[in-house]
Amino acid sequence: MLRESLKKYFGYDTFRPKQEAIMHSVLSGRDCLVLMPTGGGKSICYQLPAIVSEGTAVVISPLISLMKDQVDSLRQAGVEAFALNSVQSADDNACVRRRCREGACKLLYMSPETLLAELSGLLMDMKISLIAVDEAHCVSQWGHDFRPEYTQLGVLRECFSKVPMMALTATADKVTRRDILEQLKLRDPEVFVSSFDRPNLSLSVRRGLTGKEKLRAVTDFIAARSGESGIIYCLARKTTEKLAAELRLRGIHAAAYHAGMAAADRERVQGAFLADEIQVTVATIAFGMGIDKSNVRWVVHYNLPKSIESFYQEIGRAGRDGLPSDTLLFYNYGDLVQLEKFARESGQREINEERLARMREYAEAGVCRRRILLNYFGEAADRDCGGCDVCRHPPVRFDGSVLAQKALSAIVRTGEQAGFQTVVDILRGNFTPAVAAGGYGALPTFGVGRDVPPRDWRDYLLQFLQMGFVEVAYDENNHLKVTPQGRDVLFGRRRVELSRVERENPKPKAPRGAAKQASRRAPERETELWSAVGNGLEARKVSSSDEKLFDRLRALRAELAREQKTLPYIIMTDRTLRELAMRRPCSVEEFSTVSGIGDFKTKRYGRRFVEAIANWVEGDA
Numbered sequence: 001m002l003r004e005s006l007k008k009y010f011g012y013d014t015f016r017p018k019q020e021a022i023m024h025s026v027l028s029g030r031d032c033l034v035l036m037p038t039g040g041g042k043s044i045c046y047q048l049p050a051i052v053s054e055g056t057a058v059v060i061s062p063l064i065s066l067m068k069d070q071v072d073s074l075r076q077a078g079v080e081a082f083a084l085n086s087v088q089s090a091d092d093n094a095c096v097r098r099r100c101r102e103g104a105c106k107l108l109y110m111s112p113e114t115l116l117a118e119l120s121g122l123l124m125d126m127k128i129s130l131i132a133v134d135e136a137h138c139v140s141q142w143g144h145d146f147r148p149e150y151t152q153l154g155v156l157r158e159c160f161s162k163v164p165m166m167a168l169t170a171t172a173d174k175v176t177r178r179d180i181l182e183q184l185k186l187r188d189p190e191v192f193v194s195s196f197d198r199p200n201l202s203l204s205v206r207r208g209l210t211g212k213e214k215l216r217a218v219t220d221f222i223a224a225r226s227g228e229s230g231i232i233y234c235l236a237r238k239t240t241e242k243l244a245a246e247l248r249l250r251g252i253h254a255a256a257y258h259a260g261m262a263a264a265d266r267e268r269v270q271g272a273f274l275a276d277e278i279q280v281t282v283a284t285i286a287f288g289m290g291i292d293k294s295n296v297r298w299v300v301h302y303n304l305p306k307s308i309e310s311f312y313q314e315i316g317r318a319g320r321d322g323l324p325s326d327t328l329l330f331y332n333y334g335d336l337v338q339l340e341k342f343a344r345e346s347g348q349r350e351i352n353e354e355r356l357a358r359m360r361e362y363a364e365a366g367v368c369r370r371r372i373l374l375n376y377f378g379e380a381a382d383r384d385c386g387g388c389d390v391c392r393h394p395p396v397r398f399d400g401s402v403l404a405q406k407a408l409s410a411i412v413r414t415g416e417q418a419g420f421q422t423v424v425d426i427l428r429g430n431f432t433p434a435v436a437a438g439g440y441g442a443l444p445t446f447g448v449g450r451d452v453p454p455r456d457w458r459d460y461l462l463q464f465l466q467m468g469f470v471e472v473a474y475d476e477n478n479h480l481k482v483t484p485q486g487r488d489v490l491f492g493r494r495r496v497e498l499s500r501v502e503r504e505n506p507k508p509k510a511p512r513g514a515a516k517q518a519s520r521r522a523p524e525r526e527t528e529l530w531s532a533v534g535n536g537l538e539a540r541k542v543s544s545s546d547e548k549l550f551d552r553l554r555a556l557r558a559e560l561a562r563e564q565k566t567l568p569y570i571i572m573t574d575r576t577l578r579e580l581a582m583r584r585p586c587s588v589e590e591f592s593t594v595s596g597i598g599d600f601k602t603k604r605y606g607r608r609f610v611e612a613i614a615n616w617v618e619g620d621a
Helices: 002-010 019-027 044-052 064-076 090-101 112-118 148-152 155-159 174-184 211-223 237-249 263-274 308-315 333-345 349-363 369-376 401-413 420-428 433-438 454-467 484-490 514-519 544-564 574-583 599-620
Strands: 032-035 056-060 081-084 107-110 128-133 165-169 190-193 201-207 229-233 254-257 280-283 296-301 325-331 397-399 470-473 479-482 497-499 527-533 536-542
Touching: 002 019, 002 044, 002 599, 019 032, 019 044, 019 190, 032 174, 044 056, 044 128, 044 165, 056 112, 064 081, 064 107, 064 599, 081 090, 107 112, 112 148, 165 174, 201 349, 201 369, 201 454, 211 237, 211 296, 211 325, 237 254, 237 280, 254 263, 263 280, 296 308, 308 349, 308 369, 325 333, 333 349, 333 420, 333 454, 333 470, 349 369, 401 420, 401 454, 401 479, 401 484, 420 433, 420 454, 454 470, 454 497, 479 484, 544 574, 544 599
Parallel strands: 032 165, 032 190, 056 107, 056 128, 081 107, 128 165, 201 325, 229 280, 229 296, 254 280, 296 325
Antiparallel strands: 397 497, 470 479, 527 536
């Protein structure tokens, strides 16, 4: 029954790993905790059991935008799904309540606040098939998106003792998992931990860049992905606004998003991004769980995130459809100082400092980054991934003892009263106001590192921090201090191996508006299509002709979305469009065999897409 319904409603022939076992467990009446990465197929784990069961599944979700996406997607698949929330009119909510009482609703989405308000009313009048708590890390006091109302959901187990409960989250360490089980009072739960590996995501880190260098790097990164949607995460609200403005000056359709904006402005930006009307959203983490857009092709972290949980969930918003997508993290000293300050001033200093330390390990790694991520979530990898920057370009080591001695000597000669940038200026021989005020221009170490570019010195100092040769005195204006291990290096009792800094060939500066002009041209590069094959992924090459047909189908999808006042990716994912472009079905029956197209979409869209493909093939010929 499950497999037939999977094909009928969602258009898939096979389950992803663990999905079928999870569904059988909840259908047998057992409570479950499901940990599955973003884009790993969590939602279908409760949607399909709800479809095949008698009654209504209640889904607790934190954001109205996320509920709307889920409901719209289900209704596009022919499933009776509804939401109760404060945005809908009183008449609409009354209609939803009536449908639920009549048993004409398969899935009902509610926020924790709405659920608690309806607990003694509507919910008692319904036949509930299962209860699913999405984004369950919010339940935990350790959860990185803590929300007070979630902590009251344990009452559900008492009120509905015979209804199976399912908690789902994309990121939760062992402490958070244990807390979720206790808070929700799950009864003899079966715990499912899916692989956290996302092989379609590339992983890259760039260290030690200044603001100007980062802006240039981001602009080049976007230009290389012309027309593809992406998110840039920043620590500060001001940074989002400034960076979005800089990108717009360079012809890139970008908008800022942060919690300090008016709600209407946030909604406008998010809506435009989801509808493919803007290419780039530059955001704080306020642009979070409501992003269910399947065709985000890249995520950039302009600043270091506070934890691997946050980082992993945010990069997981790229490539939800399984197609190749890129992630890039910038890491510099200023981020580290700011995040250390946040951790020290938080109410959970010890755990937040530990999480930041693990994030630093990832950013500073000289080994496969994917293995570090998987290890963090308790999953062992027996080989390097080949898809991160460390695997693609293994670091070249060299004897950096002399460089280290120069830097450590400069720090000691300032009386350990200089900060990161001032030490770089001393080594480079830059007579800045801070250097002049400290009298550091007279030091023997002033200018001894003129032959080393400033970016390289910034990178080497970060490596010295990583290796424990220096530390930051956060209570002394962030001055650098030399550790005992560092003094061993300074006095020649210990050798130092450094990773050589990768130099990039500078590109000629593009004229303003060049990115905008480039975005109008269809990309001629080959694209890889990742298709489900058993439990793995198979990469196939897409020709430039297929790419042009994909653009035509994407335009048709946008047209259909406008007609129905919904979002393009809810009509059909990029992955499905790419397969249509490659297979070019000649009939509605053949159209129905493409992955991701169920019975409802076949009836609704089959003729339009088959005609568009036939017209394009005839014109291309």
